[in-house]
Amino acid sequence: MLSDWLLAVEADASDWPAARLDLLQGVTQLIAVERDRRDAARTVRRRLAQEVLELVQAGAAPAEIAARLRVAAPVLLPGLGVAPQWQVVVARVDWSASGQAAAGEIASGPVAQALLEEILVDPAVSGPDSADRIAVAHTGEEAIALVPLPAVITAPAEPGEGEEDPAAGADGKDADALAGEPGLHADALLASVREPLSAGLADDGRLTLGVSAAVHSAEGLRGALEEARHARRVAAARPGRVCAAGHHELASHVLLLPFVPDDVRRAFTARLLDPLRDYDRRHRAELIETLEAFLDCDGSWTRCAARLHLHVNTLRYRVGRIEQLTGRDLSRLEDKLDFFLALRMS
Incomplete structure (x- = not known):
């Protein structure tokens, strides 16, 4: 029983x-x-x-x-x-x-x-x-x-x-x-x-x-x-x-395997990126653009700030907001990889 x-x-x-x-x-x-x-x-x-x-x-x-x-x-x-x-x-x-x-x-x-x-x-x-x-x-x-x-x-x-x-x-x-x-x-x-x-x-x-x-x-x-x-x-x-x-x-690398359903991949990308998209839609904060630039610049604050024409403090605030909304840490390699794959699969 x-x-x-x-x-x-x-x-x-x-x-x-x-x-x-x-x-x-x-x-x-x-x-x-x-x-x-x-x-x-x-x-x-x-x-x-x-x-x-x-x-x-x-x-x-x-x-x-x-x-x-x-x-x-x-x-x-x-x-x-x-x-x-x-x-x-x-x-x-x-x-x-x-x-x-x-x-x-x-x-x-x-x-x-x-x-x-x-x-x-x-x-x-x-x-x-x-x-x-x-x-x-x-x-x-x-x-x-x-x-x-x-x-x-x-x-x-x-x-x-x-x-x-x-x-x-x-x-x-x-x-x-x-x-x-x-x-x-x-x-x-x-x-x-x-x-x-x-x-x-x-x-x-x-x-x-x-x-x-x-x-x-x-x-x-x-x-x-x-x-x-x-x-x-x-x-x-x-x-x-x-x-x-x-x-x-x-894990994000598992999502690349051929037997993983497409819906699981979409759920993974939505879970990571939808909070940022919703925030951007309401506040025009450009968090997705900031995230892409930050990863493209290999996490360099000065290069990313110059690329986005931002003050470094504003960039730090945006990255902090990204981390807050997603519960991730952009200083960790695992989280950087997750964001990278989510952006590429979206």
């Missing part, structure tokens, strides 16, 4: 008086009513997730997917008022020979669906409604979860030409730069579920999970789905009863 509701009483109820047994029965009935309420809400969420998944897999127009997401958003994040970001988690249960015999006719897709609904509870949200934010569908042997995330507030506009940001230090970074990406992280998810699920699965099978990056719109949802699927395949190649991988483990 991997996922179910149980009421455990640490006592021998055989010698309980009738009044205490009636009390226990009343508690059980209250729990049953709550279970029915949650099951009804879960059915609604499953239907929403299934509709979105079918649209994405059918190649529907982004406007049609966006319309369905607008229906789902207030159900999963009531009172938010703005469109959320979305994250995709893919799970699969593969039975061993003994597990297949025990499972009989039970398909692995619904089992993975039930597991995702139990484990994808936002640890930052307290109370009984934290599990009501996850919508999970299944197709074939996979379960696919749509996880809504509150939208991130955009950073303020760039200062004027030659004006250095007062919060920036000598390296051009904001003092409160992003500490990490929002949403679920594969390593944290794995740490929280590996021990109990490994014990539950025993020798009967294994669970593999793939986690996408957050996407801001319906256009990015198909890429997020393929990204999560590819990450799950990375996890499946590892030993262990329960394994997980995230989008950050799809």
Whole structure:
């Protein structure tokens, strides 16, 4: 048994008086009513997730997917008022020979669906409604979860030409730069579920999970789905009863391999460059142009500033803003390579 509701009483109820047994029965009935309420809400969420998944897999127009997401958003994040970001988690249960015999006719897709609904509870949200934010569908042997995330507030506009940001230090970074990406992280998810699920699965099978990056719109949802699927395949190649991988483990050089789906490549470039494009569109900050020039000049501040006709302080501010919006560090070779490939593949 991997996922179910149980009421455990640490006592021998055989010698309980009738009044205490009636009390226990009343508690059980209250729990049953709550279970029915949650099951009804879960059915609604499953239907929403299934509709979105079918649209994405059918190649529907982004406007049609966006319309369905607008229906789902207030159900999963009531009172938010703005469109959320979305994250995709893919799970699969593969039975061993003994597990297949025990499972009989039970398909692995619904089992993975039930597991995702139990484990994808936002640890930052307290109370009984934290599990009501996850919508999970299944197709074939996979379960696919749509996880809504509150939208991130955009950073303020760039200062004027030659004006250095007062919060920036000598390296051009904001003092409160992003500490990490929002949403679920594969390593944290794995740490929280590996021990109990490994014990539950025993020798009967294994669970593999793939986690996408957050996407801001319906256009990015198909890429997020393929990204999560590819990450799950990375996890499946590892030993262990329960394994997980995230989008950050799809290194940029892996994206050059021929078997990587185009949607995964597009998701990678969108994740890196879309925050910069959105910022440029709103503030005319020319961050994409600055990034290209900075990489072309091999990270030389003076050459890049001369090429863009900027004061070095303004260039440092722009590079700091790029790092803040993307969570990357342009002094690291790995991040420079990621940006270089994202620009070339976009």
